[in-house]
Amino acid sequence: MSLHLADLPTPALLLERGRLLTNLEAMRARISAxxxxxxxxxxxxxxxxxxxxxxxxxxxGITVSTLREAEYFFDHGFRDITYAVGIVPARxxxxxxxxxxxxxxxxxxxxxxxxxxxxxxxxxxxxxFRVLVEIDTGDRxxxxxxxxxxxxxxxxxxHAAPGVELLGVLTHAGQSYDCGSIAEVRAVxxxxxxxxxxxARRLRDADLPCPVVxxxxxxxxxxxxxxxxxxxxxxxxxxxxxxxxLVLGSCARDDLALSVLTTVIGHxxxxxxLLLDAGALALSKDVSATRWRxxxxxxxxxxxxxxxPYPGLFVGSVNQEHGVVPVTDAEAFARLPVGSxxxxxxxxxxMTAAAYERYLVVEDGAVIDDWDRVNGW
Amino acid sequence: MSLHLADLPTPALLLERGRLLTNLEAMRARISAxxxxxxxxxxxxxxxxxxxxxxxxxxxGITVSTLREAEYFFDHGFRDITYAVGIVPARxxxxxxxxxxxxxxxxxxxxxxxxxxxxxxxxxxxxxFRVLVEIDTGDRxxxxxxxxxxxxxxxxxxHAAPGVELLGVLTHAGQSYDCGSIAEVRAVxxxxxxxxxxxARRLRDADLPCPVVxxxxxxxxxxxxxxxxxxxxxxxxxxxxxxxxLVLGSCARDDLALSVLTTVIGHxxxxxxLLLDAGALALSKDVSATRWRxxxxxxxxxxxxxxxPYPGLFVGSVNQEHGVVPVTDAEAFARLPVGSxxxxxxxxxxMTAAAYERYLVVEDGAVIDDWDRVNGW
Numbered sequence: 001m002s003l004h005l006a007d008l009p010t011p012a013l014l015l016e017r018g019r020l021l022t023n024l025e026a027m028r029a030r031i032s033a034x035x036x037x038x039x040x041x042x043x044x045x046x047x048x049x050x051x052x053x054x055x056x057x058x059x060x061g062i063t064v065s066t067l068r069e070a071e072y073f074f075d076h077g078f079r080d081i082t083y084a085v086g087i088v089p090a091r092x093x094x095x096x097x098x099x100x101x102x103x104x105x106x107x108x109x110x111x112x113x114x115x116x117x118x119x120x121x122x123x124x125x126x127x128x129f130r131v132l133v134e135i136d137t138g139d140r141x142x143x144x145x146x147x148x149x150x151x152x153x154x155x156x157x158x159h160a161a162p163g164v165e166l167l168g169v170l171t172h173a174g175q176s177y178d179c180g181s182i183a184e185v186r187a188v189x190x191x192x193x194x195x196x197x198x199x200a201r202r203l204r205d206a207d208l209p210c211p212v213v214x215x216x217x218x219x220x221x222x223x224x225x226x227x228x229x230x231x232x233x234x235x236x237x238x239x240x241x242x243x244x245x246l247v248l249g250s251c252a253r254d255d256l257a258l259s260v261l262t263t264v265i266g267h268x269x270x271x272x273x274l275l276l277d278a279g280a281l282a283l284s285k286d287v288s289a290t291r292w293r294x295x296x297x298x299x300x301x302x303x304x305x306x307x308x309p310y311p312g313l314f315v316g317s318v319n320q321e322h323g324v325v326p327v328t329d330a331e332a333f334a335r336l337p338v339g340s341x342x343x344x345x346x347x348x349x350x351m352t353a354a355a356y357e358r359y360l361v362v363e364d365g366a367v368i369d370d371w372d373r374v375n376g377w
Numbered sequence: 378m379s380l381h382l383a384d385l386p387t388p389a390l391l392l393e394r395g396r397l398l399t400n401l402e403a404m405r406a407r408i409s410a411x412x413x414x415x416x417x418x419x420x421x422x423x424x425x426x427x428x429x430x431x432x433x434x435x436x437x438g439i440t441v442s443t444l445r446e447a448e449y450f451f452d453h454g455f456r457d458i459t460y461a462v463g464i465v466p467a468r469x470x471x472x473x474x475x476x477x478x479x480x481x482x483x484x485x486x487x488x489x490x491x492x493x494x495x496x497x498x499x500x501x502x503x504x505x506f507r508v509l510v511e512i513d514t515g516d517r518x519x520x521x522x523x524x525x526x527x528x529x530x531x532x533x534x535x536h537a538a539p540g541v542e543l544l545g546v547l548t549h550a551g552q553s554y555d556c557g558s559i560a561e562v563r564a565v566x567x568x569x570x571x572x573x574x575x576x577a578r579r580l581r582d583a584d585l586p587c588p589v590v591x592x593x594x595x596x597x598x599x600x601x602x603x604x605x606x607x608x609x610x611x612x613x614x615x616x617x618x619x620x621x622x623l624v625l626g627s628c629a630r631d632d633l634a635l636s637v638l639t640t641v642i643g644h645x646x647x648x649x650x651l652l653l654d655a656g657a658l659a660l661s662k663d664v665s666a667t668r669w670r671x672x673x674x675x676x677x678x679x680x681x682x683x684x685x686p687y688p689g690l691f692v693g694s695v696n697q698e699h700g701v702v703p704v705t706d707a708e709a710f711a712r713l714p715v716g717s718x719x720x721x722x723x724x725x726x727x728m729t730a731a732a733y734e735r736y737l738v739v740e741d742g743a744v745i746d747d748w749d750r751v752n753g754w
Contacts, residue, residue, distance in 0.1 A: 065698045085698050086643045088716045111715050140648040266463045271517040281731050285662040320727050321442045321462050338488050339465045350697050354658050
């Protein structure tokens with residue numbers, strides 16, 4: 001397979017293979033240098049091909065955000081899967097079914113009632129579950145605070161239940177996405193490590209097992225200096241990076257592996273803008289990078305061959321199938337006639353990629369492969 | 378097929394059949410009372426089953442926003458399709474292929490170069506195209522201003538070209554979505570009518586054909602008093618409505634036909650919120666209704682059976698697979714335990730529905746059918 005970009009229908013999701021490989025290798029080297037396992041989060045990529053590369057073809061341990069991802073990756077040879085969203089009882093049957101086929105799934109809770117229901121289900125169905133307790137190290141989304149009195153109750157209940165294996169603790173310092181500097185990200189990484197290690201220590205001090213101490217977001221995985229006490233990291237977005245990660249300082253511009261190929265479908269000279277066929281569905285309505293670079297809007301418009309930004313060209317607004325690119329000089333109309341292509345760097349890879357069924361994989365300016373994705377639930 | 382909501386995996390996209398039928402009938406009655414054809418825009422529903430109901434089972438004329446929609450609806454028996462996004466030359470082959478199979482496709486341009494390329498393609502490939510000229514009646518997205526000197530040049534070039542049929546003019550008053558009152562929407566509807574009719578008059582005054590004068594957004598279709606001179610209206614969102622249309626005054630609360638069924642997956646008592654398994658992907662990041670009701674956030678949380686809002690419960694923030702619902706009283710934790718279901722009314726039906734492969738069709742509180750959607754491009 002080798003296709004020219006000019007021959008592709010648009011909008012299309014392009015993935016630069018060279019940049020992907022560089023990003024994967026950099027994270028692998030960084031995490032392994034600290035003696036910690038990398039359990040890549042596949043919520044961004046949702047692709048078996050990417051997962052194989054991210055785990056060095058070893059079908060190693062992975063992280064997922066939906067049970068559909070878990071089932072898809074299992075079907076593609078991945079056995080060791082952490083489902084990193086709090087479990088609800090109604091999903092235990094689906095987890096057990098996957099395990100009956102040979103998967104080893106880690107599930108998550110921070111709730112005493114749910115822990116009891118996991119135990120009940122295991123007993124009633126002769127099933128077994130491997131469970132992590134979720135810890136809140138400052139994200140204030142899910143999880144128990146490291147010093148929560150509930151921690152030992154929940155861990156104790158899980159450990160005491162036949163068919164339930166208490167594996168340890170897991171956290172995600174999502175507040176790293178709100179940082180304004182690398183120094184702040186480093187401080188969050190230290191809070192993440194400190195909190196989850198403190199929770200692990202409480203379990204061990206109470207004679208409860210805690211082999212797994214799991215942490216990680218892309219910013220903290222990129223910038224953490226010290227991972228002492230952490231056993232695995234679970235970044236996901238680092239595979240592709242995006243404008244949000246760029247403004248956060250997680251990557252360099254040349255690491256941005258994901259872009260949307262789009263066609264100029266109109267010139268509105270009286271309003272002063274170009275129109276693209278990449279709108280709210282093709283780019284998503286995520287504007288996370290605008291916190292630090294308000295001009296970015298819904299994405300940065302680039303030369304399709306070099307992926308170099310056109311100075312001052314951004315997707316300023318979107319409708320369902322229209323992206324509006326304000327232009328300040330008439331020269332832009334001449335340079336980008338109706339029918340010409342550009343590439344747009346998205347704010348948030350996880351959100352943009354979810355609109356597409358596949359990646360068109362680019363090397364040296366040509367599409368060399370086509371990798372599927374698993375969307376939905 | 379009859380399933381209880383409680384047995385459904387979540388997140389799931391629910392469509393209330395009764396409300397859908399009411400909305401379809403109300404729009405049909407309103408538009409036909411004004412002697413105008415209804416050419417429903419299927420960009421919101423993207424579903425053949427909905428299209429059949431919206432066209433009274435007559436496989437009548439429809440509007441689409443992507444060529445994939447055009448192909449899908451053609452495969453489901455729809456022949457008369459307006460592709461209401463400016464055409465680019467690279468897409469003419471796909472349009473011609475559809476016409477060769479028996480479709481009658483209307484395409485759109487506002488660009489003299491593109492008009493020339495349409496003519497060239499028709500001649501070179503012995504193809505024929507039916508073309509509308511897009512008019513900007515205040516939306517300032519695409520289209521020529523009604524008094525633009527280019528209008529007669531483009532229309533004239535199209536009319537003169539062998540194989541090209543100049544059909545008329547088309548506009549979309551998208552600025553109706555920014556209105557703050559029904560009086561403002563009515564004023565926009567009048568601008569829309571006035572502008573597109575003025576453009577049609579210019580064509581006719583120049584002895585150019587203009588059988589089609591096409592207009593319409595959901596707000597203007599709902600509130601326009603006078604459609605004199607307009608031949609067809611193309612609303613789309615009215616089939617389902619959403620919180621944005623509700624705050625705009627396009628519908629009543631009982632008209633909201635679309636919701637996301639979601640499960641409470643966590644209680645964060647120290648941060649004071651519930652967690653849902655409907656996050657940024659399941660709801661989209663659209664927050665359009667917050668312009669007028671800031672408290673709405675990413676959606677309004679409702680009782681799953683009655684679809685009645687729980688007072689004060691909204692999705693305040695989202696991550697990829699987490700929706701965060703701030704709660705102010707401990708009672709909410711007791712009423713909505715982990716594992717319980719709620720339904721979320723979305724801001725923008727077009728954006729939310731696009732994350733799903735199908736609608737689960739609800740009648741009297743049970744799922745009675747399963748309708749597919751066509752996503753992507």
